Amino acid sequence: MTIPAYRRQDYIERSILKHIVSTFEQPNADLSGKVSYLDSKFRSDDKDKWVALTFIESGAGRKGETLLQVDVYVRNLEKSAAAADRYGYECARVSHLFEQALHVRTIQLYSFATPSSPSLQAKKFALVQNSDGRFREPNSIRVWGEYEDDIARRTLTYRFILPEDLSSAEQFDD
C-alpha cells in the first residue's frame, strides 16, 4: 500500500511555499525576490529586510499538523535617517503582507513529481486553521520588543492540516 501523493510531507510543504511565493510574485508585490526559504548558506548581512520561512513540524497528512514559522526582519537603517524604522512599522507592514497572503481558508495541494511543472491534485487542500479552530488566522504572533540594536523582528506561526486529518479514525484508508 503506497502513501498517496497528496499526503506526502514534501509536497504539502512545497505547495504551501508555492502559494506564498506565487502571492509575492504578483505584479507590484514589493517583496518579490526577497522571500527565501532558509538554508545553511543564507546570509543576511547585506539585506535591509528579509523573511525567513521554517517548517518546525511536518505532521499534516499523518494525523498531525504542519507548523510554519515566518520571521520578518527589518534593519532599521540609520537611526537618524528619515526612512528609519525605529518603531518597527515597516516590519509590521511586511508582516501584514504575509498575513494577507495566508488569509485564505485553503491552499491547493500539488504533486511535485516533476518539480519544474507541479501538477494540481484535484480536490486536495490544506486548511489554514489555528489551534483555536479559527481559519485564516496565525497560530501566534510574536512581536519582539527589542530584538537587536538595529533589527526589528516579528514571528508568525501558522498551522496547516488536511481535512482528512480531522477524521476521528485512527488511520487513513486510502
Added chain:
Amino acid sequence: MFAFKTNIPKLKTKIEEEIRLVQGGFAPDLLDSVIKPAVEIAKNLTPRSKGDGSQGGRDMHGRFLKGSQHLQDGWVQKTIGGGGKGRAPVLFVIWNNFTHKRTGEPRPGGLLKKADGSKRDYTLLDIIEFGSHHRKPIVPVNAKALRFVVGGKVIFSKNVDHPGTRPYAPVRLTRLWLARAVAKFADKWARKIAKTWG
C-alpha cells in the same frame, strides 16, 4: 392515594459513584499520563550542549561554574489545587524554571544581555523556541582575538561567522502534543464514566 415510583435514588447513587471516581483518580491519572510525559517531551525538544551548562551562575571571573546545569534541566511542573484530596478542579503548570517564573514572567536573571551590559527583554528560551538570524561576522573589539570554549576545548579566533540558531520550538510542539493528549484523555474518562451506567 397515589404512590410514585422513581429512579431518583438510583440516579443519585450513580452520580455519587461518578464523583468518587473523578475525585479519586482523575487528577493523578492526568498528572501521570499527560503532564509528566509533557515535561519529558519539552526536555527532549530542548537542545543540550556538550560540557557544563550555562544555567547555574558564574564565578568571580565571569566563567560558568563547573557542573552548571543546562536549559534542558530547567523544565518542571507544578500541580495547583490538586493537593491531598485529589479534587477535580486542578491546574497544572509546566515551565522552565531557569528562565521564567511559574506565572510566565521572565526571571530578571534569565534575560539576555547586550554587549554594553544592559538587558534585553527576552531569554535564552525565546531564542531556542524561535531561533535567531545569521549574524554579521563577530570580531573582537577590546582584544586581539576572540576566546571561547567548544566541547571543552579553548578556541581562539579572529572572527566568528554565526549562522543563527534554528527554532527548536519546545513550547509550541509540546502544546501541540498536549492538545492531542488531553483530547484522548478526555475520551478515555468519558468512556470510564459511561461504564458506571452499565
